[in-house]
Amino acid sequence: MTRTRCRDRTTYERLAVDCLDVHELRRAGLLGDSWAILGPSLLWPRIKEMRAGRYLIQLELRNQAVNQQIRVSWTRCHYGGARPWLHCPYCQRRVAILVRAMAGYFCRMCAGNPIYASQGKSTQSRRYFEACKLRLRLGGLASLAAPFPDRPKGMHRSTYERLRSRAMTLERGLPTRFRRTPADYPNLIHYLQHRFSN
């Protein structure tokens, strides 16, 4: 696949800049036993009103007459507790993330099945992209020239070491010119906004 083709195509990451991430919703306390109502926010500027309960999310979207109903289900975890899932309002597939498409929020497949940014890249560019993603996830800058980020507050030491060693392996295999290559920010914004979920 050529680079031009990649630049022309919408990627999953570009769509997912506006997304509903079940873990973020839960962290925001929106999937509790009582209904929570949320007005427009920075994270979801195109949602006029969100009403969210333990098993259902109702969305009133800007410039759209029909509301969206998103089913929420729960599965039990190995280590106790339960994890929530969103169901695509079109195909009912169970996913963690619904992305914003023309008529509302849908699963990746129903949103036109866009490629992931890394799928349109050469092997080295893909390594570089993955390395940038890891640095962002650790709270650093998407640049190999910047110092490697320290362990973020609240992150387990073992998680940090695992991510750090993965990043080191990726970075060691890259030519030094990548230290001066600008990061693919249009496709990294999604990982920056949702850095604690990815």
Ligand SMILES: [Zn+2]
């Ligand atoms: Zn779907």
